[in-house]
Amino acid sequence: MTTILVTGATGRVGRHVVQGLLDAGVGVRALVRNPALAALPAEVELVQGDTYDPTAVSGAAADVDAAFLLWPAFTADGAAEVVTALTKQVSRVVYLSSMNVSDADPAASGVWGELELLLTDAAAAWTFIRPGGFAANTLEWADQIRTGNVVRMPSPNAARSLIHERDVAAVAVQALLNDKHIGQSYALTGPEVLTQADQVATIATVLGKPLQVEEIPLPEARHTMITQGADPAFIDNALAYWHSLIANPEPVTTTVEALLARPALTYHQWTKDHADDFRG
Numbered sequence: 001m002t003t004i005l006v007t008g009a010t011g012r013v014g015r016h017v018v019q020g021l022l023d024a025g026v027g028v029r030a031l032v033r034n035p036a037l038a039a040l041p042a043e044v045e046l047v048q049g050d051t052y053d054p055t056a057v058s059g060a061a062a063d064v065d066a067a068f069l070l071w072p073a074f075t076a077d078g079a080a081e082v083v084t085a086l087t088k089q090v091s092r093v094v095y096l097s098s099m100n101v102s103d104a105d106p107a108a109s110g111v112w113g114e115l116e117l118l119l120t121d122a123a124a125a126w127t128f129i130r131p132g133g134f135a136a137n138t139l140e141w142a143d144q145i146r147t148g149n150v151v152r153m154p155s156p157n158a159a160r161s162l163i164h165e166r167d168v169a170a171v172a173v174q175a176l177l178n179d180k181h182i183g184q185s186y187a188l189t190g191p192e193v194l195t196q197a198d199q200v201a202t203i204a205t206v207l208g209k210p211l212q213v214e215e216i217p218l219p220e221a222r223h224t225m226i227t228q229g230a231d232p233a234f235i236d237n238a239l240a241y242w243h244s245l246i247a248n249p250e251p252v253t254t255t256v257e258a259l260l261a262r263p264a265l266t267y268h269q270w271t272k273d274h275a276d277d278f279r280g
Ligand SMILES: NC(=O)c1ccc[n+]([C@@H]2O[C@H](COP(=O)([O-])OP(=O)(O)OC[C@H]3O[C@@H](n4cnc5c(N)ncnc54)[C@H](OP(=O)(O)O)[C@@H]3O)[C@@H](O)[C@H]2O)c1
Pocket: 007, 008, 009, 010, 011, 012, 013, 014, 031, 032, 033, 034, 038, 049, 050, 051, 052, 070, 071, 072, 073, 096, 097, 098, 099, 131, 132, 133, 134, 137
């Protein structure tokens, strides 16, 4: 029987990757930090370990046919050792990267570009899944929506092509199951561009609850994010990027539809799937 190693299996994308593989009749082994809390289907073989530990990754990857790799850190520190350990055991790797990666200069494309280069250098039979922003990022508004009617945010007119985590996972599952995807990089987005204010309006429609958007000035947003412990350089990049999306909306790719032979899931669908997360 084919067995596939899934890292990040308890996360938003990973849970759907696991289910998609099980639905396809494939054996799944999951590397998890805490098996007691994993809450994965009973058929999944759980291996306790940390993705940043090359020995744990090597052990988990023994005798598998392919691996889904999620690198949860903001830096590539320690990734070279882990990629070496992984690819010594299994050459077929589907890596959850990001649309931030530029083929012209992966080395300057953040942690995702660095991981892609490590996999390329390891001569792995790779596929790079490069999604844009996840619709799930808007769960950051859930507290405000559960407890009130006003959603405060910087740059409400920033226009984004957010993707449903189920679509990211469905593409990853296809890539894991079919070698024709070896050597391909897939830039994935949702099917439409919506401003952040439009996204809040969508949540209001799905919940049947009036919601207002209030703009937070950029200096206040920066201050709040710093007090929440985020890295200042990351904050400055993120705020500048969101602001740039007012004049230059994110692109929409047709890759999900081309690969899955159905339209990419809308933000409206995502909101219906997560309505309970926004209910008080
Ligand atoms: N959010 C976006 O807009 C976006 C866009 C493009 C790409 N991405 C990439 O997508 C990935 C996140 O995917 P996601 O949202 O599905 O993840 P998530 O829901 O944040 O879950 C993270 C997963 O990683 C696991 N994990 C974290 N640290 C670990 C460690 N040290 N050892 C083992 N497992 C560990 C967690 O397992 P536990 O159960 O142990 O916590 C969990 O399964 C990141 O690599 C991110 O860069 C995100």
